[in-house]
Amino acid sequence: MEFVLISLLNGLSYGLLLFMLSSGLTLIFSMMGVLNFAHASFYMLGAYFGYQLSLWVGYWPALLIAPLIVGLLGAGIERIGLRRVRRFGHVAELLLTFGLSYLVLEFVQLSWGRAVVPYGLPSELQGPLFTIFGTQFPRSRSFVMLVALLMLGSVWLLLTRTRIGLVIQAALTHPEMAESLGHNVPLVLTGVFGGGCALAGLAGVVGGNTYVTEPAIAASLGSIIFVVVVVGGLGSLAGAFLASMLIGLLQTFAVAIDTRLFDISVSQMAPMLPYLLMVLILIFRPRGLMGTRET
Amino acid sequence: MNLTIRSGAALTLCALAASTWAQQGQTVKIAMIEGFSGPFANVGQNLQKSAQFLAANLNAAENPAGVKFVIVPMDSKSSPQEALNLLKSATDQGIRYVSQGNGSNVAVPLSGAVSKFNERNPGKEVIYLNYAAVDPVLTNEKCSYWHFRLDADTSMKMEALTTFMKGQPQISKVYLLNQNYSHGQQVARYFKEAMSRKRPDVKMVGEDYVPLGQVKDFAPYIAKIKDSGANAIVTGNWGQDMTLFMKAIADAGLKVPVYAYYAWVSGTPTALAASGDKLELYQVAYNHANYTGRMGDLGAKYKAQTGDDFYFYSIYNGLVALSHAMAKARSTDPVKVAAALEGLRIEGFNGESTVRKSDHQLQQGVWISKWQKVDTKNKYNVENTGYTFAPLEFVDAYKASTLTNCQMKRPG
Numbered sequence: 001m002e003f004v005l006i007s008l009l010n011g012l013s014y015g016l017l018l019f020m021l022s023s024g025l026t027l028i029f030s031m032m033g034v035l036n037f038a039h040a041s042f043y044m045l046g047a048y049f050g051y052q053l054s055l056w057v058g059y060w061p062a063l064l065i066a067p068l069i070v071g072l073l074g075a076g077i078e079r080i081g082l083r084r085v086r087r088f089g090h091v092a093e094l095l096l097t098f099g100l101s102y103l104v105l106e107f108v109q110l111s112w113g114r115a116v117v118p119y120g121l122p123s124e125l126q127g128p129l130f131t132i133f134g135t136q137f138p139r140s141r142s143f144v145m146l147v148a149l150l151m152l153g154s155v156w157l158l159l160t161r162t163r164i165g166l167v168i169q170a171a172l173t174h175p176e177m178a179e180s181l182g183h184n185v186p187l188v189l190t191g192v193f194g195g196g197c198a199l200a201g202l203a204g205v206v207g208g209n210t211y212v213t214e215p216a217i218a219a220s221l222g223s224i225i226f227v228v229v230v231v232g233g234l235g236s237l238a239g240a241f242l243a244s245m246l247i248g249l250l251q252t253f254a255v256a257i258d259t260r261l262f263d264i265s266v267s268q269m270a271p272m273l274p275y276l277l278m279v280l281i282l283i284f285r286p287r288g289l290m291g292t293r294e295t
Numbered sequence: 296m297n298l299t300i301r302s303g304a305a306l307t308l309c310a311l312a313a314s315t316w317a318q319q320g321q322t323v324k325i326a327m328i329e330g331f332s333g334p335f336a337n338v339g340q341n342l343q344k345s346a347q348f349l350a351a352n353l354n355a356a357e358n359p360a361g362v363k364f365v366i367v368p369m370d371s372k373s374s375p376q377e378a379l380n381l382l383k384s385a386t387d388q389g390i391r392y393v394s395q396g397n398g399s400n401v402a403v404p405l406s407g408a409v410s411k412f413n414e415r416n417p418g419k420e421v422i423y424l425n426y427a428a429v430d431p432v433l434t435n436e437k438c439s440y441w442h443f444r445l446d447a448d449t450s451m452k453m454e455a456l457t458t459f460m461k462g463q464p465q466i467s468k469v470y471l472l473n474q475n476y477s478h479g480q481q482v483a484r485y486f487k488e489a490m491s492r493k494r495p496d497v498k499m500v501g502e503d504y505v506p507l508g509q510v511k512d513f514a515p516y517i518a519k520i521k522d523s524g525a526n527a528i529v530t531g532n533w534g535q536d537m538t539l540f541m542k543a544i545a546d547a548g549l550k551v552p553v554y555a556y557y558a559w560v561s562g563t564p565t566a567l568a569a570s571g572d573k574l575e576l577y578q579v580a581y582n583h584a585n586y587t588g589r590m591g592d593l594g595a596k597y598k599a600q601t602g603d604d605f606y607f608y609s610i611y612n613g614l615v616a617l618s619h620a621m622a623k624a625r626s627t628d629p630v631k632v633a634a635a636l637e638g639l640r641i642e643g644f645n646g647e648s649t650v651r652k653s654d655h656q657l658q659q660g661v662w663i664s665k666w667q668k669v670d671t672k673n674k675y676n677v678e679n680t681g682y683t684f685a686p687l688e689f690v691d692a693y694k695a696s697t698l699t700n701c702q703m704k705r706p707g
Contacts, residue, residue, distance in 0.1 A: 271510050
């Protein structure tokens with residue numbers, strides 16, 4: 001019982017972390033059809049900006065400023081780069097973001113070096129929030145969960161309950177009509193891309209000190225967030241949320257199982273299960289759990 | 296008569312002196328084939344700086360041959376294939392000494408390639424100095440006459456670690472968590488083997504493997520470890536798999552001591568320090584962070600010059616051993632130097648160390664150190680974190696020594 005409860009908690013918090021990482025990617029894909037390969041790089045930029053700014057102005061202001069900078073950077077990249085290559089199709093956009101991920105990595109290594117940076121938690125987030133059966137649940141993890149839930153809520157509200165959301169949706173499904181009604185569609189797209197990048201940046205500021213900030217994080221996170229988005233259904237925010245929770249719980253509980261299958265234990269396979277799930281989803285339900293279109 | 300004997304003796308002495316000095320002042324190029332870019336670049340860069348620093352700072356006692364070592368860095372990007380190409384490039388340039396260490400996956404094929412090259416190119420032989428690859432296979436099944444290992448291999452480190460743990464009666468249940476590839480599996484295998492010999496009462500309550508660099512969240516493993524009732528954790532993890540694992544232990548408030556293999560690798564101490572005093576962490580390695588005397592001076596000078604911590608002590612032993620062998624052989628010819636290296640005793644950074652003739656494994660003592668706050672006795676501030684690896688116990692070379700089944704093929 002004790003173990004199940006703790007594992008449930010771990011699974012939920014890991015799921016929410018995955019959602020926090022992938023929400024920006026889903027947003028950009030669902031709104032623009034751009035599969036942003038540099039998403040994890042924006043996460044990394046968020047972490048490094050968060051680290052640098054927290055040295056200068058403290059953590060809490062950095063939590064606000066760093067995502068804004070990352071968002072502006074994303075918007076700038078959309079304006080200068082993506083908008084130009086858009087007429088050559090999605091492959092060109094994908095390649096652009098792919099190249100961008102290398103540029104960001106080199107930029108980070110040149111600016112902050114190749115080693116881990118000492119990005120510490122602010123005193124408010126240190127220590128455990130509560131203790132359950134002698135296992136502490138850290139505040140930093142709870143904060144990640146909170147941020148993920150806030151992201152989910154605010155993005156959903158923005159898209160479905162506000163005028164901005166209405167315009168964004170109109171600009172995506174009926175761009176000519178939205179334009180003839182006087183809305184600046186390219187600007188909307190720039191905003192969406194910037195917004196998605198800002199979400200990645202925010203995830204970086206929060207995740208960077210909860211976990212580790214080093215140049216390798218972009219590469220190590222890149223794969224798992226694509227799994228979340230594909231399993232959830234490309235472009236579905238609710239799907240991404242569902243997929244994150246599913247993967248989080250699946251992986252956490254699999255670790256506990258020592259039963260051996262084909263000479264390897266289930267716990268050994270646990271970190272690979274999300275990828276297995278992705279393959280199964282692609283075979284049996286290619287549009288993902290809640291996706292609306294075929295990938 | 297008396298005079299002739301005397302002058303004869305004097306002449307002989309002169310001749311001896313002259314031949315002793317034959318290698319004096321010669322330049323010895325050592326190719327360093329290592330990942331200087333890519334994921335392990337920060338470790339590679341520290342390595343290169345350490346080797347170049349040592350080459351420039353050895354004193355007369357450490358460099359009796361009086362040769363000038365020049366380190367030639369070659370970037371393998373941590374790829375075995377690339378490393379083999381670089382070996383070719385090094386031999387094409389006439390470099391007769393190559394060194395490599397980070398990754399047994401590179402070391403095993405490289406050692407094989409060096410042997411093959413030497414067989415086919417008599418007169419151009421190359422010596423391979425391995426300062427960090429710890430796969431026991433390199434000095435056992437796949438041992439080579441031209442390969443010399445300066446680090447202690449996994450079997451020796453586990454021998455030392457279990458010797459230390461034998462004296463810790465409170466340890467009764469051990470949990471093993473390792474990366475799922477040869478190194479991690481060897482740590483688990485040699486640990487279990489040595490522990491069952493020394494403390495058959497200790498139970499292995501868990502044995503888990505994680506894929507290299509794939510796990511983002513170690514909390515489920517912590518829950519499992521806690522559930523198992525383990526009172527010691529043994530891990531060979533390095534890099535992100537080490538830092539995230541330690542962070543998860545501290546975050547969950549798990550009060551179980553960790554016995555680790557790679558806690559000192561560049562960047563790891565910085566990540567560990569974020570967990571403050573919540574970790575009880577021991578390390579088994581050939582070094583600790585608080586040397587005094589000559590090694591302390593070298594370390595301090597290195598930090599002043601580069602801003603980095605000095606931790607690749609095996610290179611010190613490597614250069615000292617090379618120079619002594621060259622002085623003994625009165626030559627820098629690798630064929631003569633390899634013969635002189637066999638059975639050579641040197642005064643290494645941990646005191647006397649011997650190059651074992653049967654498998655070319657440097658026999659040396661191993662340190663158990665503890666990760667703790669800097670204090671008056673242990674002053675060295677690792678990565679400016681305020682923490683240090685304080686020496687706890689030195690396991691002598693003869694205790695850390697393990698048997699070999701190497702059947703060495705000697706040239707000629």
